[in-house]
Amino acid sequence: xxxxxxxxxxxxxxxxxxxxxxxxxxxxxxxxxxxxxxxxxxxxxxxxxxxxxxxxxxxxxxxxxxxxxxxxxxxxxxxxxxxxxxxxxxxxxxxxxxxxxxxxxxxxxxxxxxxxxxxxxxxxxxxxxxxxxxxxxxxxxxxxxxxxxxxxxxxxxxxxxxxxxxxxxxxxxxxxxxxxxxxxxxxxxxxxxxxxxxxxxxxxxxxxxxxxxxxxxxxxxxxxxxxxxxxxxxxxxxxxxxxxxxxxxxxxxxxxxxxxxxxxxxxxxxxxxxxxxxxxxxxxxxxxxxxxxxxxxxxxxxxxxxxxxxxxxxxxxxxxxxxx
Numbered sequence: 001x002x003x004x005x006x007x008x009x010x011x012x013x014x015x016x017x018x019x020x021x022x023x024x025x026x027x028x029x030x031x032x033x034x035x036x037x038x039x040x041x042x043x044x045x046x047x048x049x050x051x052x053x054x055x056x057x058x059x060x061x062x063x064x065x066x067x068x069x070x071x072x073x074x075x076x077x078x079x080x081x082x083x084x085x086x087x088x089x090x091x092x093x094x095x096x097x098x099x100x101x102x103x104x105x106x107x108x109x110x111x112x113x114x115x116x117x118x119x120x121x122x123x124x125x126x127x128x129x130x131x132x133x134x135x136x137x138x139x140x141x142x143x144x145x146x147x148x149x150x151x152x153x154x155x156x157x158x159x160x161x162x163x164x165x166x167x168x169x170x171x172x173x174x175x176x177x178x179x180x181x182x183x184x185x186x187x188x189x190x191x192x193x194x195x196x197x198x199x200x201x202x203x204x205x206x207x208x209x210x211x212x213x214x215x216x217x218x219x220x221x222x223x224x225x226x227x228x229x230x231x232x233x234x235x236x237x238x239x240x241x242x243x244x245x246x247x248x249x250x251x252x253x254x255x256x257x258x259x260x261x262x263x264x265x266x267x268x269x270x271x272x273x274x275x276x277x278x279x280x281x282x283x284x285x286x287x288x289x290x291x292x293x294x295x296x297x298x299x300x301x302x303x304x305x306x307x308x309x310x311x312x313x314x315x316x317x318x319x320x321x322x323x324x
Contacts, residue, residue: 006125008102012095013118013126014110015087016070018044022063031067038080041112042068048111050131054143055183084114092122105129105177116166125174130163133179140205141195142184148204221288223267223277227260229321230278238290239317242298246312249305259295 046061134155
């Protein structure tokens with residue numbers, strides 16, 4: 001049996017990192033004239049960095065100059081026409097020397113990287129990070145697209161076809177990332193489902209979520225949040241309440257039990273944000289009939305249970321949580 005273990009490195013196809021220099025020119029001892037063709041491979045704008053454009057918008061990067069000093073050093077050593085070939089030789093040799101057997105996330109990240117040339121030279125397994133993940137107008141929030149829209153479906157097909165086609169049949173390709181660090185994932189307050197429902201516009205994803213919720217919760221009722229102890233259905237809730245109340249009635253030290261509480265709380269929260277479904281009546285002043293009917297039937301039996309003439313129910317009902 002052949003076992004494989006990936007001993008890899010991220011961004012292994014990159015020669016240096018572009019850094020901002022605009023509005024900071026006086027802080028550098030040396031910066032070449034941007035019009036000098038010797039250093040053309042060192043200059044770029046932030047708008048041309050896919051990760052910058054994704055996070056900040058391409059327009060905000062227009063004219064914001066960036067310079068790659070490691071590339072400049074290679075140009076000094078090998079000249080403007082030969083530096084990339086020299087770097088490919090050096091980089092591939094380093095990987096073999098250091099036992100690196102995989103290139104990880106970051107392949108094909110800069111738009112001017114000659115990725116295919118490098119991979120052909122290195123002959124090393126790799127995963128590729130695709131650029132320009134397809135978004136929609138509008139997005140749900142941040143860079144989270146309306147994934148059920150025809151616009152997203154068509155964009156995804158083009159995205160995959162155009163960016164994966166160059167790697168078709170490449171035996172060294174072991175996988176790919178469709179994007180890198182989506183912005184919405186780094187927002188602690190973002191709940192995609194909540195943002196879908198809260199979106200003021202028309203979204204295909206909103207319609208899909210509503211259809212899903214209707215199908216998923218067609219036979220259960222109440223708010224979206226519960227008390228400290230909750231049940232998966234009103235039937236199980238009724239069983240659990242009766243189990244608790246009848247055992248309390250049968251206990252020699254118990255003088256009574258008060259159910260908490262009469263009303264459900266508002267769906268969007270009361271003064272402290274609580275939005276629990278634990279009332280006997282809903283927000284529409286409709287009783288939860290299974291529970292209230294069972295309470296009504298329990299009342300005539302109550303004193304017989306207290307007196308020990310009949311035992312309390314042993315049917316617990318399914319609950320999640322604890323009574324502490």
